Every structure is written in C-alpha cells, then in structure tokens.
Amino acid sequence: HNGFSRRLTDEEFDRYSRQMIVPGMGREAQLRLINSKVLIIGGGGLGCPAAQYVAGAGVGTIGIIDGDVVEPSNLHRQVGHATSRIGMKKVDSLITHLRDLNPLPTYTPYTYPISPENAADIISQYDLVLDCTDNPATRYLISDVCVLLCKPLVSAASIQKSGQLIVLNCPPTPQGKVDKKYPPCYRCCFRKPPPANTQLSCGEAGIMGPVVGLMGVAQAGEAIKILASALHLPSSIPSNPEDDPHNLIQPTLLIYSYDLTAAPGPFTFRALKMAPRKKNCFACGENSPQTLTLEGVKSGNPNYIQFCGIQTPKIVL
Amino acid sequence: HNGFSRRLTDEEFDRYSRQMIVPGMGREAQLRLINSKVLIIGGGGLGCPAAQYVAGAGVGTIGIIDGDVVEPSNLHRQVGHATSRIGMKKVDSLITHLRDLNPLPTYTPYTYPISPENAADIISQYDLVLDCTDNPATRYLISDVCVLLCKPLVSAASIQKSGQLIVLNCPPTPQGKVDKKYPPCYRCCFRKPPPANTQLSCGEAGIMGPVVGLMGVAQAGEAIKILASALHLPSSIPSNPEDDPHNLIQPTLLIYSYDLTAAPGPFTFRALKMAPRKKNCFACGENSPQTLTLEGVKSGNPNYIQFCGIQTPKIVL
Amino acid sequence: MAPEIETMPIWVDFAGGLQTLFSNKPNHMISLPIFNPSDFSPANVGFLISHLVKNHLKHPQTEFFVQEDGHLTPGILVLINDVDWELEGEEEYELKPGDNVIFVSTMHGG
Amino acid sequence: MAPEIETMPIWVDFAGGLQTLFSNKPNHMISLPIFNPSDFSPANVGFLISHLVKNHLKHPQTEFFVQEDGHLTPGILVLINDVDWELEGEEEYELKPGDNVIFVSTMHGG
Numbered sequence A, B: 001h002n003g004f005s006r007r008l009t010d011e012e013f014d015r016y017s018r019q020m021i022v023p024g025m026g027r028e029a030q031l032r033l034i035n036s037k038v039l040i041i042g043g044g045g046l047g048c049p050a051a052q053y054v055a056g057a058g059v060g061t062i063g064i065i066d067g068d069v070v071e072p073s074n075l076h077r078q079v080g081h082a083t084s085r086i087g088m089k090k091v092d093s094l095i096t097h098l099r100d101l102n103p104l105p106t107y108t109p110y111t112y113p114i115s116p117e118n119a120a121d122i123i124s125q126y127d128l129v130l131d132c133t134d135n136p137a138t139r140y141l142i143s144d145v146c147v148l149l150c151k152p153l154v155s156a157a158s159i160q161k162s163g164q165l166i167v168l169n170c171p172p173t174p175q176g177k178v179d180k181k182y183p184p185c186y187r188c189c190f191r192k193p194p195p196a197n198t199q200l201s202c203g204e205a206g207i208m209g210p211v212v213g214l215m216g217v218a219q220a221g222e223a224i225k226i227l228a229s230a231l232h233l234p235s236s237i238p239s240n241p242e243d244d245p246h247n248l249i250q251p252t253l254l255i256y257s258y259d260l261t262a263a264p265g266p267f268t269f270r271a272l273k274m275a276p277r278k279k280n281c282f283a284c285g286e287n288s289p290q291t292l293t294l295e296g297v298k299s300g301n302p303n304y305i306q307f308c309g310i311q312t313p314k315i316v317l
Numbered sequence C, D: 001m002a003p004e005i006e007t008m009p010i011w012v013d014f015a016g017g018l019q020t021l022f023s024n025k026p027n028h029m030i031s032l033p034i035f036n037p038s039d040f041s042p043a044n045v046g047f048l049i050s051h052l053v054k055n056h057l058k059h060p061q062t063e064f065f066v067q068e069d070g071h072l073t074p075g076i077l078v079l080i081n082d083v084d085w086e087l088e089g090e091e092e093y094e095l096k097p098g099d100n101v102i103f104v105s106t107m108h109g110g
C-alpha cells in the first residue's frame, strides 16, 4: 500500500512518459515523485517557475505558502500569476495556474506568511522545502526549522542581475550530528546576516525576470534530483558521508551572474564548494540542541527580526 | 514619433519598474524592448518559458509560430499550456496564457509550421528570432533565412539531461561579409547535421522539464540583452568587430549538463568560445550569395529534408 | 611484458549525451601515448579520437561517435581548451600534457 | 622615486552585486605585494582585503564591503580557488601567485 510498487495510471503515463524514459529516471523514480510532498515557501519570482516544474514533474503533494497578493509590478517575472488575478492571494493565483497545468497533484494553499509560530506545524508535513522567499529573517527561520525537523532545503535567492542556489541539510541529518562530513545548514554557510542597511529587496534594487526565473527553474531541478534519488528519506543518511556513493551531497553554492553587456562566459555560472556542517553552528552544531529548539522558535527565541535588523535600505548595489 | 523619446504610461511603469531600476537598464532600454519585435519559433518546452519572460519584460510585438496542438505529454515541461487547452493549437494556447500575463504586447499567432515557403515572409517582420524548434532541418532553415534577412538569432536546444544555447548572426551582418571577425551563423558552427540514424527527438529520447525550461529562460535572457543594447539594429554592425566595445558579440556556446546523481559542479555549465563567421560557409561565407538566396530557399534549394536525412532514430543516447 | 609507452594526461569531457557511450562518465583523464604508434608522429586530436574508440568506447553503437572512415560523426563539436577546434587546427592539433578536449553532441530537441 | 615592491598576481572576482563597488568590473587581476608592509608578514587574505579597500574600492558606500574594524561586512562569502574560505583558514590564508579569490554578496531577494 505504500504506493511504490503500484502501476502508473494511463493518465500518469501520458503526462510523465517523456521524463520517465530519461536515463536515470524510470518508473521507480516517477513513483517517488508522485509519493513526495514538497513545500514551496514564497509564490513570487522564484516560486512561480519552481512550482511550474515541480508540478509538471508530478510531485504528488505541493504546499505553497505566501501572504502577499498579486500586483502589476510582479508580472514581469512572476509567470504563474496573471493580470486577471491581480489582488488575489499569490498562493491562490499560483495554484489556479498549476491546477490547470497538472490537476493530478494535491495542492495545499497557505495564504499567510510563514512565521516562527506556524513554521514547524507546516514544514513537518512535507518531505522537502524550497526556500523562495525574499528576506533574511525568513531564510534563517526556514533553515532552523528544517534542521530541527530533519528536512532537506533547496534555497535560492536573486537580485538585480545575480542569483544563488544551494542545497542544504541534504541528506536530512539530525541536529547536533557533526562528527563526519554531514551537510551544512543555512547558518553554517551564512553565519551572520548582512547589516540591515546593506540589505536590499527586489522592490528596491530591481530584478531581471530571466535571472530570478532561471534560479527558480534550477531549484525545481535540484528538488527533482533529490526526490528521484530518495535522498530526502531519513533512511538515506549515510553513517559516514565520506563513503557515500551520492555525489549529490557535496554542498555546492551555484552563483549566476547575468551581464547585460556580455555574452555568457566562464564566470557566468560558478559552482563553489562549501564547507560541511560546522561544529559551532548555532542551529545544527555540536551544542545546538541547547541553543535551538522547536519550543524556543515558537516562543520567539531566537528573535529573527532582531537578528537580521530592521531594514532601512540604501539603494546602491 | 519613433517611440524612443516618449514617456512610459502609468501602466507600463507599474509593470516594468522592477526591471527598469536594474543598473544598465533604465527608461531607454525599456523603450527599446517596447519597440522591438521578436519571433518565437516553436511553442514547446523552450518556447513556453522563453515567451513568458519575453512577454513579461514588455517586448512590444511577439510572434509565435508552431503547427502542433497541445498534448498531455507536453505538460510536464511546456508550462505555458494547460490541461483545459489540450487539443488547441499550441500557439493559441500559449498566447492565451501570455495575454493574461501581460496584455500590453501585440501577439501574432502563426498556427502552422515554419517552412521554406513561408519563412522569409514571416521572419522579415521581426527584429530578432528565437529558435525553439525540435529538429535539424528547421534549425538550418531558420538560420539561413536569418542570415539572408540580417536578423540576430538566439538558438537553443535540449534533450534528456542536456541543453545548449548560442547567439548567432549578432550583430546582424549582411551575407558574404567575412573579412573581419563577423558573427557566425548556425552552419558556421554546425556545418553538417548528424546522420539521420543518430538524430533523436524529445519524444523518443525523453527530456527533463527543468533542463529544457532553464534553456528557454536563458534564451529570453539573451534576447533581452541584445534588444536592451540595441544590438539587433542594423546600425549596430561595427566596421571592425574586433574594435567593438560590445562583449556581447563573442560567439559563445553555452552547454548545460544536468546530472540526476550529482550536485552542480564546475562542468554543469560551460561557456565555449566559438569561431567567427567562416569564409567557406554555405550560408554566410564569401561566396554564399551564389549558394544561398531567398528565391532559392523558397523554391526548394537547398533541400533541407534531404540535407538532414529522413529520421529513423535508434533510441540510445 | 609490453615495452612501456610514454604517455601524457589529457582531460577529455563528453557532453550532450555522448557520455552515454563512454561508461556514462562525462569527465575522463586519459593517459595518451605521446606518439602515434602507427607513424611515430606526435599525438594529435585525430590520434586521440582513434585512441578513445579503441580503448574507451564501450557502447556497441559506435556510429554515434565515429564514422566508418574513422572520422568523427557529423554533428559533434570539438572544443580544445574551451575553444572551437576549427580555430586550433582540428584533427591536426598537437596535444600537450594537460590539454582539455570536449566532445559535444549537437542537440536538436526542444 | 619609491622603491620597487615585489608583487604577485591574484585573480579577484566579485559577484552578487559587489562588482558595483569595484568599477562595475566583476573580474580583476590584482598585483598584490608579496609582504604586508605594516609587519612584513606574507600576504594573506586579510591583507588582500585591506589592499582592495585602499586601492580598488571606488564607491563611497564602503560599508557594503568592510566594516569600521576593517573586517569584511557580514553576509559576504569568500571563496579561495572555488572553495569556502572557512576550509582554508579565512583571513589567515597565505596567498600564492595565481590564486583566485571570490567575494560574493549573499542575496535575499526572490
């Protein structure tokens, strides 16, 4: 009854055959996608394309959380929305689009922002999380809760002509396990947020549609890799990650630099090797069970807003 | 009256402000986009995401040509279509989606395949062409006509877990001009098609949605670069390309290799330097005005089907 | 015991699906003899291709990589140190230790 | 005339928007003195940062790159030869000629 040994329905076969025949995929990987639950946090410039390809690929349960409504200034890059849905909650607008693209998945809307109070309740219901949000406080919150709940996290961000992507906590590894090369969390890679006066949003600094679009599509690509390889399942945690056959677990930061005045070149895409989980990490390190707990997060400890500062941005970068 | 000095309307400003404030863009570049005409050939896995971001960015006139109808097996990757539009011409389906994303551009549907008979009449009405097709014969045809009509071409292709992208004939340079480092055409880079028995389509060999999606988004990114820099205008042809300040004109083949079993790495994206226009090229070389003409193409010379062979593919790669 | 042959390391990469023919590995370090044993000429890209076919091409459908005349199948691009081989002399390019040669199969799907 | 100072070439790249602070150029070849003139210690990444601030940072808003104490602004990642600098010793890493140092501003937009 676990759904992994059943046949595909004719409709599933019709929809997914073109990806199932790709070497390395096949029926088993397709069933893993169908049996997976993915949470997309943010229904904007990253979330729209990411959701299109996650839904198209047949992930069986897709949750989307975002408190915003669709605005005209979103539509140059947020291609899952529409002029006729301006004013609608982004989550409802995007799910309208996705349901027509692929009616087979179960879509769960959360039409409010993710918060320290609700994050664990929501994230606990999924196998893998896509961070498609737009501010540092939320990024630290999501990573912390993913560590606490042992969920892999595909995190991307983009501004102006730059984008970044990194897969975190994959394979999902319990908090405090640091003796071997276990995977880093967001705090391992980005220990402190930038000062509030240097933080910029897409609204203030601008964003090229194809740049954030490319990062969102790439997020879907990484999520599909992880799910197809079953790397999101707790059983995938190797006792010694250095012996693991999965090349998937090398923590890698992908940086995209789009240049309006130059053809793509050797520096357009860079894949940078990141360090493994850090002993002294506040969220996942040796003593982290003392510094970060689910109860703490829920009751305001750490204080993410204070940690990241109040944003009074100067537009420059 | 040429539209380059006018003010933006409030609605244009609402929609495009987030990209206009990106350094290197601005009002002038936005007006160039609004005054541009882009032809997207193929409304499938490349054409859907490319069209979304070209339309979102505000390109003023968008033509789309494709003779196919929407099928269920398209929808895992052709994210501009929908289940409710299965059986509809892809062009009509995609324009339905785009019009709701951005109603400001003029959309022109061509609901039949591009052919030697109609290619020049259609392409002549545009400033820049996106090749989002799926077979070699059409790719050679499109490139030949772009050379003859002096149009820049953003060509992409994708199969299974690989993608490629190259900007051709940019800045658009008259046929036969080869004494300096002028830009190559498709034939300069790919002189002969692969034997018919080694040609594979996405239907036969399969395709991962995020792979073709990423290439389509990247095509839109390259098109926007060219239009924003006015590199599509005949006046942009430098008398000596080696002195040109535009780094945009270095012919570069971008190769994307998606690996289901590995994190992104230094070989995931490669930007490869291609040779400039070739003296002996059949389409754009020194003597090409004798070998390739608009009249010839229209009357069946060259014979593209014969040149590329009849496809009897063996599924292997 | 065969006499020892002096070799040099060449980094060979396959993309666009060609890796399927070479043990599904996209990146290879090849120990290439520094001379072509058939005529003792310095190893060039033409010799590398025949060496790859003889020693590394494990797939029965060799026509995806080489034609019967031993030349590369049309539709395969070759890049030497990230530059189109037509700028470097094609098959005649004499390889140096550490050179990187990429074979990319042209794609047509969309 | 000042005495000649021995230097080494270091490839410095800026990404994520930081290039805006450095003449809008993402890729720089820096001629870095091989010794830190303040204490004659071998040039390390900490010295590179102060050298960049002194000689190449043309933008008035220096707080996007360094703090008042001379240390890098939080939120900037440093990669030495494509590897996170925390694996390499951070500011203490002693540079070799030809090393590549990348500074990436962490992004948060979406």
Ligand SMILES: [Zn+2]
Pocket (backbone or CB within 6 Å): A184, A185, A186, A187, A188, A189, A277, A278, A281, A282, A283, A284, A285
């Ligand atoms: Zn951590």
Ligand SMILES: [Zn+2]
Pocket (backbone or CB within 6 Å): B184, B185, B186, B187, B188, B189, B277, B278, B281, B282, B283, B284, B285
């Ligand atoms: Zn040519």
